[in-house]
Amino acid sequence: MARKRSHRSIGRWLVALGATLFFCGAIGAALLPRLSRSPSLEGPAFSGSPVDWGLGLYLLLRRGDLAQPAGTDPTPVTFTIHPGQSVMEVAQALEEAGLIRDAFLFRAYVRYHGLDREIEAGEYTLNKTMTIPQIVEALRSGRQAEWTVRIREGLRLEEVAEAIAVQTHLSTQAILEAARDGLRWRAAFPFLTDLPPSATLEGYLFPDTYRLARDATAEDMIQRMLENFGRKVTPEKIAAARARGLSLHQVIILASIVEREAVLPEERPLIASVYLNRLAAGMKLDADPTVQYALGYQPDQKTWWKSPLTLEDLQMDSPYNTYRYSGLPPGPIASPGLASIEAVLNPAETDYFYFMADCIKKDGSHWFARTQEEHLRNFNRCP
Numbered sequence: 001m002a003r004k005r006s007h008r009s010i011g012r013w014l015v016a017l018g019a020t021l022f023f024c025g026a027i028g029a030a031l032l033p034r035l036s037r038s039p040s041l042e043g044p045a046f047s048g049s050p051v052d053w054g055l056g057l058y059l060l061l062r063r064g065d066l067a068q069p070a071g072t073d074p075t076p077v078t079f080t081i082h083p084g085q086s087v088m089e090v091a092q093a094l095e096e097a098g099l100i101r102d103a104f105l106f107r108a109y110v111r112y113h114g115l116d117r118e119i120e121a122g123e124y125t126l127n128k129t130m131t132i133p134q135i136v137e138a139l140r141s142g143r144q145a146e147w148t149v150r151i152r153e154g155l156r157l158e159e160v161a162e163a164i165a166v167q168t169h170l171s172t173q174a175i176l177e178a179a180r181d182g183l184r185w186r187a188a189f190p191f192l193t194d195l196p197p198s199a200t201l202e203g204y205l206f207p208d209t210y211r212l213a214r215d216a217t218a219e220d221m222i223q224r225m226l227e228n229f230g231r232k233v234t235p236e237k238i239a240a241a242r243a244r245g246l247s248l249h250q251v252i253i254l255a256s257i258v259e260r261e262a263v264l265p266e267e268r269p270l271i272a273s274v275y276l277n278r279l280a281a282g283m284k285l286d287a288d289p290t291v292q293y294a295l296g297y298q299p300d301q302k303t304w305w306k307s308p309l310t311l312e313d314l315q316m317d318s319p320y321n322t323y324r325y326s327g328l329p330p331g332p333i334a335s336p337g338l339a340s341i342e343a344v345l346n347p348a349e350t351d352y353f354y355f356m357a358d359c360i361k362k363d364g365s366h367w368f369a370r371t372q373e374e375h376l377r378n379f380n381r382c383p
Contacts, residue, residue: 052112055108055111055112056112058108059105059108059109059112062105065101065102065105065132066105066109066131066132066133067131068101068131069128069129069130069131070098070099070100070101070128070130071098071128071129072128072129073127073128073129074127074128074129075127075128076125076126076127076213076220077097077099077125077126077127077128078123078124078125078224078227079093079094079097079099079123079124079125079126080122080123080124081093081119081120081121081122081123081124081139082121083121084121085121087107087110087111087116087119088103088107090119090139091103091104091106091107091110094106094135098128099126099127099128099130099135100132100135105132106132106135106136109132109133109136110136113136115136115140118139118140119136119139119140122211123146123210123211124138124139124211125138125213125216126138146211146212146213146214147167147168147169147211147212147213147214147216148167148209148210148211148212149163149164149167149168149209149210149211149212149221150163150167150209150210151163151164151205151206151207151208151209151210151225151335152207153207153259153334153335153336153337153340154207154259154260154334154335154336154337155207155334155335156202156293156304156333156334156335157176157179157180157200157201157202157205157335158172158176158297158304159304160175160179160205160335161173161175161176161179164221168212168216168221169214170216170217170218170221171218174217174218175218175221175222177218178218178219178221178222179200179201179202179205179222180200180201181200182195182199182200182201182204183195183197183199185201185222185226188223188226189226189229189230191204191229191230191233191238191248192204192226194247194248194249194250195249196249196330196331199249199331200331201222201226202256202331202332202333202334202335203252203253203255203256203331203332203333203334203335203336204225204226204229204252204332204335205222205225205226205229205335206225206226206228206229206232206335207335207336207337208225208228210224210225210228212224232338233248233338233341237341237342237345240345241345244345246344249331250328251341251344251345252332252336252341253328253329253331253332253333254272254275254276254328254344255272255332255336255340255341255343255344256289256332256333256334256335256336256340257275257285257287257289257290257333258271258272258275258336258340258343258344259334259335259336259337259340260289260292260305260333260334261287261288261289262340262343263363263364263365264363264364264365265339267365267366268339268340268343269343269346269347269348270347270348270350270352270355270366270368271343271355271366272340272343272344272347272348273347273348273349273350273352274350274352274353274354274355274368275287276344276347277350277351277352277353278353279327279328281353282326283326283353284322284323284324284325284326285322285327285328286322286323287322288309289305289333289334290320290321290322290329290333291309291313291314291316291318291320291321291322291323292304292305292306292307292309292333293320293329293333293334294316294318294320294321295313295316320333350368351370352368352369352370353369353370353371353372353375354368354369354370354371354372354374354375354378355367355368355369356375356378356379359381359382359383360381360382360383367381
């Protein structure tokens with residue numbers, strides 16, 4: 001900590017010194033080299049305002065530090081710049097991530113070379129072997145060599161892999177191979193502790209928008225999605241699940257069903273309450289999406305989610321058929337978004353045990369019922 005304060009003090013002192021030297025232009029011109037002001041390690045040009053003179057001297061004295069990386073670990077690190085962040089805030093975040101050693105030196109380098117406006121919000125791939133000039137250059141141009149990958153909520157694993165393949169150079173098969181062995185990721189991501197031995201990463205590939213380096217691998221993409229899951233599904237949320245008597249895996253299973261059932265955001269907590277009430281009462285979930293998941297791809301409909309389901313479909317023998325087997329299915333059936341996860345953690349307080357689509361409005365809303373009789377009356381309201 002003492003060293004950081006010392007650098008800031010030196011920086012302020014040199015700004016004042018630069019101002020003095022500026023007004024002694026003849027002496028400065030005779031004694032100081034006029035070097036290029038391009039963004040590099042070559043140093044400053046000692047021209048312009050007194051502040052520029054001070055920054056220039058500061059950077060010249062610290063050329064050695066500019067050439068030194070923060071560490072020796074070449075592991076790629078995802079670094080996010082959020083909209084509205086100042087360059088100083090970015091510098092502090094880089095320092096906290098261990099990507100640079102001195103936030104003030106980074107800020108001075110960016111300020112002197114006039115690059116403030118060239119560092120934009122986005123996700124970047126950096127590592128600790130990069131020097132400050134290299135990191136600055138990556139933040140200026142890194143986004144130009146990236147894919148933008150958008151994954152929406154409610155997709156099953158195969159659909160996620162297909163969506164990634166369509167938007168990048170990666171193949172569907174490569175993504176599936178990286179995601180089907182859930183145990184290989186457990187050591188790096190403690191929230192996967194509850195995964196059964198044969199489980200895939202179904203449900204844990206967090207739906208969001210990602211920026212992926214053009215030379216990234218399938219493993220890189222999976223890691224990014226798991227890292228995002230870990231940021232969104234915090235230890236506090238995992239603790240809240242355990243307080244409800246649920247493992248995180250059980251929460252994700254329920255949330256994936258809610259994600260497939262809910263159309264209107266405000267109904268997610270209501271639908272979650274129905275399934276939690278049925279579980280508590282020892283009733284079967286009777287959830288259509290679990291049967292659709294078990295049926296798999298439908299070539300005639302060109303979809304993974306068959307609709308409508310037939311009575312024969314509801315009788316199929318699969319542990320995912322919640323019309324036939326009580327309790328939760330073996331695993332998630334899709335990737336739930338954060339809203340569906342939070343709906344399971346904070347469901348509405350209801351005594352509903354049934355719901356069905358409003359077949360009159362047909363706007364994605366549902367009718368909810370407390371008893372089977374009420375549910376039947378709702379069913380009979382349909383034309």
